[in-house]
Amino acid sequence: xxxxxxxxxxxxxxxxxxxxxxxxxxxxxxxxxxxxxxxxxxxxxxxxxxxxxxxxxxxxxxxxxxxxxxxxxxxxxxxxxxxxxxxxxxxxxxxxxxxxxxxxxxxxxxxxxxxxxxxxxxxxxxxxxxxxxxxxxxxxxxxxxxxxxxxxxxxxxxxxxxxxxxx
Numbered sequence: 001x002x003x004x005x006x007x008x009x010x011x012x013x014x015x016x017x018x019x020x021x022x023x024x025x026x027x028x029x030x031x032x033x034x035x036x037x038x039x040x041x042x043x044x045x046x047x048x049x050x051x052x053x054x055x056x057x058x059x060x061x062x063x064x065x066x067x068x069x070x071x072x073x074x075x076x077x078x079x080x081x082x083x084x085x086x087x088x089x090x091x092x093x094x095x096x097x098x099x100x101x102x103x104x105x106x107x108x109x110x111x112x113x114x115x116x117x118x119x120x121x122x123x124x125x126x127x128x129x130x131x132x133x134x135x136x137x138x139x140x141x142x143x144x145x146x147x148x149x150x151x152x153x154x155x156x157x158x159x160x161x162x163x164x165x166x167x
Contacts, residue, residue, distance in 0.1 A: 040079040040151045045160040048074045054126040064165045067140055073131040073147075075160060081153030082123035091118045092153050095129055098146035099138075106146075140166050 047060040049072070057074050065071050075095075082089040094115045099108035114129060129149075142165045149158045 040077070040081075040149075040154065040156040041158045042147070042149065042160040043076040043078050044074065045076075045147065045162050046074045047162070047164075048072050051128070051130050054128050063163055064167060065135060067138070067166050068136045070132060070134050071164070073129075073133065073145065073162065075129040075131065075147055075149075077127045077129070077149055077158060078125065079156075079158075080124075080127060080151045081156075082120075083153045085119070088119050088121060089123050090153070091116070091120065091124060091127070092151070093127070094150050094152065095131075096148040096150070097131070098144075098148070100144040100146060102142040104144075135166055138166055 046057070047063055047065075049058040049060055051057045051072065051074055054076070060071075077093065080091060080093055082091060094112045097108070097110045097113050098106050100106050114131075118124075129147075131147075133145075142163065145162045145164055147160045147162070150156070151158075
């Protein structure tokens with residue numbers, strides 16, 4: 001039996017998570033009124049079974065998952081900047097992922113796991129990220145998934161932490 005150092009185990013988990021995190025950005029656009037009073041924020045962060053569109057999903061019953069399972073996270077963002085560019089609008093968002101252990105220590109940090117640059121005809125309001133994560137390489141335990149979205153049009157950031165347990 002070969003014992004691995006904490007750093008080697010962490011590196012393997014980072015590599016496995018890098019390979020295991022499959023991300024897709026799914027979004028829908030709805031006209032946004034000119035007066036948009038709220039700031040950039042996540043409206044929702046949920047574990048879901050499936051996503052069919054903005055606000056159309058089937059929620060998981062909890063945040064406890066078996067080792068080796070795949071989980072899907074649904075995140076709704078609001079208050080992002082629609083930059084006027086001629087007759088079009090530009091939206092430029094990115095998403096970072098942090099994995100923290102039960103003591104709050106960051107074990108994995110992945111910057112720009114999703115980068116979304118869109119050009120649209122009308123201002124958008126509704127935007128969501130769907131993040132698929134493979135838990136195969138994480139040992140059983142309690143973790144916090146931290147998501148940080150950046151609106152590159154303004155520099156504003158929104159964050160959402162979600163507790164997850166692997167058994």
